[in-house]
Amino acid sequence: MAKSKNNTIFFCQNCGYESAKWMGQCPGCREWNTFVEETVSKAAPGGFAAVPSARRDRVVPAVLSEVTVGEESRFSTGMGELDRVLGGGIVQGSLTLVGGDPGIGKSTLLLQVCRNLSAQGHSVLYISGEESPAQIKMRADRIGEFSSRMLLLCETNLAEISDVIRSRKPEAVVIDSIQTMYNENVSAAPGSVSQVRESTSALLQLAKGLGVSILIVGHVTKEGTVAGPRVLEHMVDAVLYFEGDRHASYRILRGVKNRFGSTNEIGVFEMREQGLAEVENASEYMLNGRPENASGSVVACTMEGTRPLLVEIQALVCHSNFGIPRRQATGTDFNRMNLLMAVLEKRSGIQLSACDAYVNITGGMKILEPAVDLGIVIAVLSSFRNCVLSTRLTAFGEVGLSGEVRGVSMAKQRVAEAERLGFETCILPWVCAEECRKGSRIEIIGVRTVQDVMERLF
Numbered sequence: 001m002a003k004s005k006n007n008t009i010f011f012c013q014n015c016g017y018e019s020a021k022w023m024g025q026c027p028g029c030r031e032w033n034t035f036v037e038e039t040v041s042k043a044a045p046g047g048f049a050a051v052p053s054a055r056r057d058r059v060v061p062a063v064l065s066e067v068t069v070g071e072e073s074r075f076s077t078g079m080g081e082l083d084r085v086l087g088g089g090i091v092q093g094s095l096t097l098v099g100g101d102p103g104i105g106k107s108t109l110l111l112q113v114c115r116n117l118s119a120q121g122h123s124v125l126y127i128s129g130e131e132s133p134a135q136i137k138m139r140a141d142r143i144g145e146f147s148s149r150m151l152l153l154c155e156t157n158l159a160e161i162s163d164v165i166r167s168r169k170p171e172a173v174v175i176d177s178i179q180t181m182y183n184e185n186v187s188a189a190p191g192s193v194s195q196v197r198e199s200t201s202a203l204l205q206l207a208k209g210l211g212v213s214i215l216i217v218g219h220v221t222k223e224g225t226v227a228g229p230r231v232l233e234h235m236v237d238a239v240l241y242f243e244g245d246r247h248a249s250y251r252i253l254r255g256v257k258n259r260f261g262s263t264n265e266i267g268v269f270e271m272r273e274q275g276l277a278e279v280e281n282a283s284e285y286m287l288n289g290r291p292e293n294a295s296g297s298v299v300a301c302t303m304e305g306t307r308p309l310l311v312e313i314q315a316l317v318c319h320s321n322f323g324i325p326r327r328q329a330t331g332t333d334f335n336r337m338n339l340l341m342a343v344l345e346k347r348s349g350i351q352l353s354a355c356d357a358y359v360n361i362t363g364g365m366k367i368l369e370p371a372v373d374l375g376i377v378i379a380v381l382s383s384f385r386n387c388v389l390s391t392r393l394t395a396f397g398e399v400g401l402s403g404e405v406r407g408v409s410m411a412k413q414r415v416a417e418a419e420r421l422g423f424e425t426c427i428l429p430w431v432c433a434e435e436c437r438k439g440s441r442i443e444i445i446g447v448r449t450v451q452d453v454m455e456r457l458f
Contacts, residue, residue, distance in 0.1 A: 007039070008038065008039055009037075009038060010022050010023070010035045010036065010037050010038075011035065011036055011038055011192070011193040011194070012026040012028060012029065012031070012034045012035055013034045013035075013036055013192070013193065014026060014029050014031045014034045015028045015029040016028075016193050016197075019035065022035050022037065023035055036192065036193075038187075038188045038192060038193065038194050039187050039188070072091045072092070072260055073091065073092040074088050074089035074090060074092070075089055075092070075117070075120070075171075075213075076089045076090075076116075076120075077090060077113045077116055078113070078115075078116025078117070078119070078120065079112065079113065079116065079267075079278060080278060080280070081253065081267030081269060081278045081279070081280075082109070082253065082267055084265050085240060085253050085254070085255045085258075085265050085266065085267045086238065086240075086255070086258070086260070086261060087258055087260050087262060087265075088260075090172065090213045090215075091213065091237070092211055092213055093207055093208055093210075093211040093212065094213050094214075094237040094238065094259075094260065095200075095203060095204050095207045095208075095214050095216070095236045095237050095238075096213075096214070096216070096237060096240065097215075097216055097218050097232070097233065097236040097238070097239045097240070098110065098215060098216070098217050098218065098242065099217075099218045099219070099220050099240070099241050099242065100220060100241060100243070101220060101242075102219070104243075104244060104251065105242060105251055105269070105271055105276055106176075106217050106242050107131075107139070107176055107217065108143070108275050108276055109242065109269070109276055110126075110174045110176065110215055111136070111140060111143060111174075111275075112143055112275050112276060113172075113174075113215070114126050114146075114172070114174060115140075115144060115146050115150065117171070117172050118146060118147040118148075118150040119147055121149065122171045122172060123149050123151070123168070123169075123171050123172075124149060124150050124151065124170055124171065124172045124173075124174070125151045125152075125153060125164070125165065125168060125170040125173045126150065126152050126173075126174045126176070127153045127154075127155060127161055127174060127175050127176065128152070128153075128154050128176045129154070129155065129175075129176065129177065129181060130177060130180055131154070131176075132154060133152055133154055136152060136154075142273065142274060142275065143274060143275045144274070144275075151168065151170065156180050156181055156182055156190065157182065157184070158181050158182060158183045158184075158199055158203075159183075159184055161181070162202065162206060165206055165210065165212060166206075166210065169210065169212075170212060171212065171213065172212070172213045172214075173213070173214045173215070174214075174215050174216075174217075175203065175214065175215070175216040176216075176217045177216070177217040177218060177219060178196055178199060178200060178203075178216045178217065178218050178232075179196060179218070179219050181195070181196075181199040182195050182199070183198045183199055183202060185198070186198045196232060197232065200216070200232055200235050200236070201235065203216065204236070216236070218232070220241075233257060236257075237258075237260065238255065238257060238258045238259065238260070238261075239255070239257040239258075240253055240254070240255050241253070241254050241255075241256055243366070244364055245364050248364055249270050249271050249272075250268065250269070250270055250271070250279070250285070250363065250364065251268070251269040251270070251271060251276065252266055252267070252268055252365075253266065253267040253268075253269065254266050254267075262305060262306075264304065264305035264306070265304065265305035265307070266304045266305065266307070268282040268285065270285070282307070282309055283309055283310035283311075283417060283421055285363075286309065286310065286311050286312070286362070286363040286365065287299065287310060287311075287312055287421075290312050292391055293388050295382050295383050295385075295386050295387055295388050295389075296314055296315040296316055296317070296379050296380075296382050296383030297312060297313070297314050297315075297379065297382070297389070298312070298313055298378045298379045298382065298389055298393065298394075298395060299311070299312055299313070299375070299393070299394040299395075299418075300313050300371070300372045300374070300375025300376075300394065300395055300396055301394055301395075301396045301414040301417060301418060302369045302371055302372055302396070303369065303371070303409070303410050303413070306410075306413075308413050308414045308416070308417035309365075309417075310417060311361055311362065311363060311365050311367065311372075312361070312362045312363070313359065313360075313361055313362075313372065313375045313376055313379045314359070314360045314361075314362060314379060315357065315358065315359050315360075315376070315380045315382065315383045316356075316357070316358040316383055317352065317355050317356070317357050317380055317383040317384040318355060319354060319355055320355060320356045325353070325354060325355055325356050325357070326356045326357075326358075327356070327357050327358075328357075328358045328359070329359045329360075330358075330359070330360040330361065331359075331360060331361030331362075331364070331366055332359060332361055332367055332368070332372065332376065333368055336368075336373070337359050337376060339401075340373055340377055340380070340399055341357060341380060343377075343400075343401060343403055343450065344377060344381070344450060347402070347449070347450055347451065348403070348450055348451055348454055350381070350384060352384065355384070357380065359379065359380070370398035370399075370408070371396045371397065371398060371414075372396065373397065374395045374396055374397035374398070374399060374405060374427065374428075374447075374453070375395050375396065377450055377453065378395055378427070378453060378457065381453070381454065381458060382457075382458075385458050387457075387458055389457065390424070390425065392422065392423050392424040392425060393423070393424075393425045393426075393427070394418045394423045394426050394427070395426065395427040395428065396414055396426075396427075397427075397428055397429040397432075397447070398429075399450060402449075403449045403450045403451065404448065404449050405429045405430070405448060405449060405450065405452075405453070406429060406431075407429045407431040407432050408429065408432070411428060411429075411432035411435065411436050412435060412436055414426075414428075415436045415440055415442060415444070418442060419440060419441060419442045424443060425442065425443045425445060426442055426444055426445065427445045427447060427453065427456070427457075428444065428445070428446060428447075429446065429447065429448075430446035430447060430448045431446075433445075433446030434446075
């Protein structure tokens with residue numbers, strides 16, 4: 001009879017990379033001194049175990065064409081922005097991972113979700129492994145009144161938590177956080193790679209077996225990814241990231257994985273004294289405080305899923321006092337900014353090689369969509385020429401290496417959003433102009449190249 005034996009394996013605490021020996025630098029994430037030794041139980045090789053005859057009769061493949069598909073059972077969280085990101089609400093029996101920087105508002109958001117669900121008549125269990133009941137009560141008093149269907153448990157032992165979930169049978173469970181949970185069957189410290197993996201696996205079995213919707217909070221590394229093994233994100237049904245500057249009032253909830261909906265939607269929240277408040281008109285919120293009569297400022301339109309979002313792009317271009325000009329980009333790709341400035345210098349004759357250049361997308365948004373290329377180009381030209389543009393001007397379009405302005409998707413929706421907010425002129429790719437003019441009262445200016453933009457505006 002084969003006997004089990006214990007082996008030691010080294011795991012990277014940052015990304016979960018597995019190695020048979022200790023290494024100073026992780027080959028996966030390139031971090032230094034992140035490997036820890038853990039003991040794992042591994043059965044000796046001896047072939048597959050015999051399957052009982054009763055189980056062999058049960059395990060049969062299904063015919064794909066005969067499988068019936070029904071509507072998944074969802075219930076609303078009471079927050080429209082969160083429902084949008086989740087695809088319409090929380091799916092019964094799903095496992096959702098919520099990640100974000102410390103202090104960004106993950107616990108506050110989930111506590112508000114628990115309050116809304118309990119007010120709707122759903123039984124909710126909030127499990128905390130980081131805070132005491134008194135600390136959670138202080139935050140709850142700031143949010144509002146909670147119904148009697150909201151239960152609180154401060155525990156880190158996964159066996160005790162499983163017993164409570166099976167006996168109480170709540171409809172929704174919040175785990176705050178997965179790094180504090182520990183499984184007695186795993187001989188590793190809480191927060192280690194093995195503990196996080198096994199704890200998530202046990203919670204997944206509870207969610208699917210009992211039909212309980214479980215939301216778990218995950219800590220993030222300094223790179224912004226969820227701490228622990230990469231398999232953690234593969235196991236859950238949905239992964240949500242809470243983004244934003246903790247010192248600013250806005251927060252952005254972005255879905256990066258969703259088995260029950262789209263991953264292109266975002267939710268915008270504002271942090272207030274009473275908790276997180278939804279921002280329904282995100283474009284108007286992002287443009288608050290926009291300066292007037294200032295060069296280097298233009299409004300561009302980007303798409304976040306099916307939602308058009310207007311953001312302000314600011315540029316500052318000045319002659320460099322040193323031999324090497326300084327370039328800096330905030331909210332957009334640094335290399336993309338350098339590429340667009342090279343296109344301007346080559347195709348339009350604008351001498352930018354001796355100039356410092358700074359580009360900033362206000363509001364803390366991080367936008368990588370090529371549709372903001374035209375906005376960056378116009379902002380750089382406005383600052384270089386020291387020319388003030390109209391505050392009722394918006395632009396969008398992708399700029400190619402030949403200086404051409406290429407078409408983008410959902411141009412009609414972008415123009416409609418700009419018209420709704422009172423903008424009077426929209427500069428966009430020529431190939432999209434004819435379609436956007438139909439039924440639109442805003443002035444549409446179609447451009448083919450960046451040279452056309454210079455002739456029209458400067």
